[in-house]
Amino acid sequence: xxxxxxxxxxxxxxxxxxxxxxxxxxxxxxxxxxxxxxxxxxxxxxxxxxxxxxxxxxxxxxxxxxxxxxxxxxxxxxxxxxxxxxxxxxxxxxxxxxxxxxxxxxxxxxxxxxxxxxxxxxxxxxxxxxxxxxxxxxxxxxxxxxxxxxxxxxxxxxxxxxxxxxxxxxxxxxxxxxxxxxxxxxxxxxxxxxxxxxxxxxxxxxxxxxxxxxxxxxxxxxxxxxxxxxxxxxxxxxxxxxxxxxxxxxxxxxxxxxxxxxxxxxxxxxxxxxxxxxxxxxxxxxxxxxxxxxxxxxxxxxxxxxxxxxxxxxxxxxxxxxxxxxxxxxxxxxxxxxxxxxxxxxxxxxxxxxxxxxxxxxxxxxxxxxxxxxxxxxxxxxxxxxxxxxxxxxxxxxxxxxxxxxxxxxxxxxxxxxxxxxxxxxxxxxxxxxxxxxxxxxxxxxxxxxxxxxxxxxxxxxxxxxxxxxxxxxxxxxxxxxxxxxxxxxxxxxxxxxxxxxxxxxxxxxxxxxxxxxxxxxxxxxxxxxxxxxxxxxxxxxxxxxxxxxxxxxxxxxxxxxx
Numbered sequence: 001x002x003x004x005x006x007x008x009x010x011x012x013x014x015x016x017x018x019x020x021x022x023x024x025x026x027x028x029x030x031x032x033x034x035x036x037x038x039x040x041x042x043x044x045x046x047x048x049x050x051x052x053x054x055x056x057x058x059x060x061x062x063x064x065x066x067x068x069x070x071x072x073x074x075x076x077x078x079x080x081x082x083x084x085x086x087x088x089x090x091x092x093x094x095x096x097x098x099x100x101x102x103x104x105x106x107x108x109x110x111x112x113x114x115x116x117x118x119x120x121x122x123x124x125x126x127x128x129x130x131x132x133x134x135x136x137x138x139x140x141x142x143x144x145x146x147x148x149x150x151x152x153x154x155x156x157x158x159x160x161x162x163x164x165x166x167x168x169x170x171x172x173x174x175x176x177x178x179x180x181x182x183x184x185x186x187x188x189x190x191x192x193x194x195x196x197x198x199x200x201x202x203x204x205x206x207x208x209x210x211x212x213x214x215x216x217x218x219x220x221x222x223x224x225x226x227x228x229x230x231x232x233x234x235x236x237x238x239x240x241x242x243x244x245x246x247x248x249x250x251x252x253x254x255x256x257x258x259x260x261x262x263x264x265x266x267x268x269x270x271x272x273x274x275x276x277x278x279x280x281x282x283x284x285x286x287x288x289x290x291x292x293x294x295x296x297x298x299x300x301x302x303x304x305x306x307x308x309x310x311x312x313x314x315x316x317x318x319x320x321x322x323x324x325x326x327x328x329x330x331x332x333x334x335x336x337x338x339x340x341x342x343x344x345x346x347x348x349x350x351x352x353x354x355x356x357x358x359x360x361x362x363x364x365x366x367x368x369x370x371x372x373x374x375x376x377x378x379x380x381x382x383x384x385x386x387x388x389x390x391x392x393x394x395x396x397x398x399x400x401x402x403x404x405x406x407x408x409x410x411x412x413x414x415x416x417x418x419x420x421x422x423x424x425x426x427x428x429x430x431x432x433x434x435x436x437x438x439x440x441x442x443x444x445x446x447x448x449x450x451x452x453x454x455x456x457x458x459x460x461x462x463x464x465x466x467x468x469x470x471x472x473x474x475x476x477x478x479x480x481x482x483x484x485x486x487x488x489x490x491x492x493x494x495x496x497x498x499x500x501x502x503x504x505x506x507x508x509x510x511x512x513x514x515x516x517x518x519x520x521x522x523x524x525x526x527x528x529x530x531x532x533x534x535x536x537x538x539x540x541x542x543x544x545x546x547x548x549x550x551x552x553x554x555x556x557x558x559x560x561x562x563x
Contacts, residue, residue, distance in 0.1 A: 069233065101436045104450070107454075129150065134148065162182045183216055185209070198475035274521045280443045300494030305446075330495070342416075421465045
């Protein structure tokens with residue numbers, strides 16, 4: 001199939017009447033594999049499949065970002081985080097963004113559309129799940145076991161870790177295997193040393209945190225300059241976003257990446273096989289791209305939204321949805337922050353952000369705590385002066401100003417650090433992504449709506465871990481401690497809405513990401529998670545994507561396709 005070009009630099013117009021006369025259903029010239037989404041899993045898929053000799057085309061609704069687009073090295077950094085680089089698409093409202101109705105959720109979904117996807121704005125925490133995470137039904141009697149084990153995924157963790165240039169220290173005793181890193185850990189800084197001493201007093205686990213951030217020059221990426229602006233894009237290029245780690249190599253191998261292409265639905269033939277995708281180009285025209293195999297990598301909201309929008313006479317309830325589970329079992333990792341203020345200068349404006357330390361002290365189940373499963377802690381810096389006027393304290397932010405403003409800023413700036421708590425969210429069918437009945441994106445496509453509540457088990461987990469994090473700050477010498485039991489803008493991790501499993505009645509895809517209902521459709525993003533685990537999911541998403549796509553490449557000749 002001939003490339004239509006990247007068409008970089010142009011802008012998307014507003015909503016227009018679709019011109020359906022431009023639809024092209026010519027299957028004869030279709031790609032071997034169509035990937036929807038150029039983020040963490042889409043980048044892995046493109047590089048693996050193109051490297052296997054397959055003709056790959058990816059449709060991405062966003063654009064490329066250049067290092068100068070990011071503001072972490074500019075005076076405007078903290079201001080642009082409020083809008084241009086806000087983590088919520090509902091606030092950011094870039095042309096590539098689509099709205100998400102979160103009126104029935106205590107947490108706001110966070111994502112980014114563009115080449116690299118949410119790896120552009122993720123913190124870079126590079127954490128493996130634990131062996132127990134894949135066996136929660138067997139061990140704890142909740143949820144379901146995954147259809148593979150930690151040991152099955154381990155070689156793919158290793159491969160991705162060394163490919164992206166993660167920084168870390170071998171030998172973390174929390175893990176059963178002393179997995180290695182290609183780069184040494186980033187500095188833990190003054191605030192890391194203070195926090196570590198507090199953890200030592202309590203006898204609690206801590207370890208220099210692994211990050212998908214280069215501590216030294218690595219391949220085409222320079223070392224981290226410690227701006228601490230990881231969550232609004234890395235101006236240095238030290239963070240391992242897939243626009244840097246995967247897409248240049250994939251394109252060099254022949255993969256075609258079409259930006260500004262918003263997919264509206266997948267198309268099927270009368271045999272129930274996917275024939276490709278309809279998408280809206282930057283001129284507002286509806287196009288069709290044909291493919292033998294289609295791979296969804298559109299995140300835990302984008303993927304079910306697309307499947308639910310892809311109705312037909314064969315799939316009246318949405319594509320690949322015979323189980324009724326497409327969009328169900330949404331998990332987001334409810335997040336708590338516990339801030340401590342210290343008398344000494346700790347340079348807590350320095351990165352990485354990124355994490356300096358992590359702790360798995362309260363990760364595994366202890367039923368004496370009143371809940372199952374657990375949480376991962378990460379020690380974080382607290383940014384620049386503006387951040388200290390806008391912290392979410394459960395009150396109107398305007399209360400941060402007034403007569404006490406300067407004294408409070410002197411007391412906290414550079415002296416304020418955070419223990420962040422990532423809690424495991426259990427799969428609950430009541431938590432779901434559905435199509436919004438009265439909201440569309442700028443192209444008229446029905447938007448997603450999330451219906452989500454924090455479960456009782458997770459509520460208990462949050463309360464317990466917040467109390468322990470207060471103890472950790474106090475042991476480290478904090479003079480003030482400020483807990484935030486649930487951070488509203490915290491749902492970075494969108495998981496579980498197209499779950500994998502062995503039984504088509506209770507899952508959407510098999511262990512390789514292949515849809516039970518549609519033999520030539522694969523799903524490889526966080527939506528396939530059976531449980532959320534208690535750690536940041538990017539390393540696991542990318543390892544699963546690599547495992548699935550290698551299997552696809554190896555079994556390509558046995559896959560039934562539309563042409």
